[in-house]
Amino acid sequence: MFKSLTRSIIVVAALATGGTALTAAPAAADGFRFGITIGERAQPVHGRSYRDHRAYRDYRPACSPRRAVRKARRMGVNRARIVRVNRRAVVVKGRSMGDRVLVRFARERRCPVLSFRRR
Numbered sequence: 001m002f003k004s005l006t007r008s009i010i011v012v013a014a015l016a017t018g019g020t021a022l023t024a025a026p027a028a029a030d031g032f033r034f035g036i037t038i039g040e041r042a043q044p045v046h047g048r049s050y051r052d053h054r055a056y057r058d059y060r061p062a063c064s065p066r067r068a069v070r071k072a073r074r075m076g077v078n079r080a081r082i083v084r085v086n087r088r089a090v091v092v093k094g095r096s097m098g099d100r101v102l103v104r105f106a107r108e109r110r111c112p113v114l115s116f117r118r119r
Contacts, residue, residue, distance in 0.1 A: 063111040065090050071111050072103050089114060 065082045068090040072080040080094035083102070090105045100119040105111040 062109050063090060063105055063107045068092050068103075068105040068111050071105065075103065075113075075116075077101055077103060 065085050069080050069082060069092055072092040072094060075096075077092065077094040077096050080092050080103075082090065083093045084091040088107055090107060090111070092103045092105065094101060094103075096118075102115075102117045102119065104114040104116075106114050
């Protein structure tokens with residue numbers, strides 16, 4: 001009797017797992033998502049999230065000629081004016097401590113100085 005009970009339990013378990021597998025396949029085609037959320041989701045401020053605001057800041061023009069002239073004046077270059085602008089650099093010319101100087105800025109964020117030459 002024990003053998004027949006064991007066999008019937010095994011057969012019932014096999015049929016149950018087979019039936020479950022057949023019904024789960026069409027549901028998997030729909031897409032299955034699982035996630036854990038702790039706390040509340042961050043709400044956007046005035047229709048924009050902080051992440052969008054940070055991304056906007058990265059797309060602003062890196063180093064404009066006007067910004068390069070301002071930075072040269074802060075560095076102590078008097079009568080600073082733009083000499084050349086291309087896609088890689090902005091060249092500003094002026095005077096510093098009585099000498100003529102040429103300052104070359106990269107067209108990147110914060111206008112890094114590439115070269116500073118006295119002539």
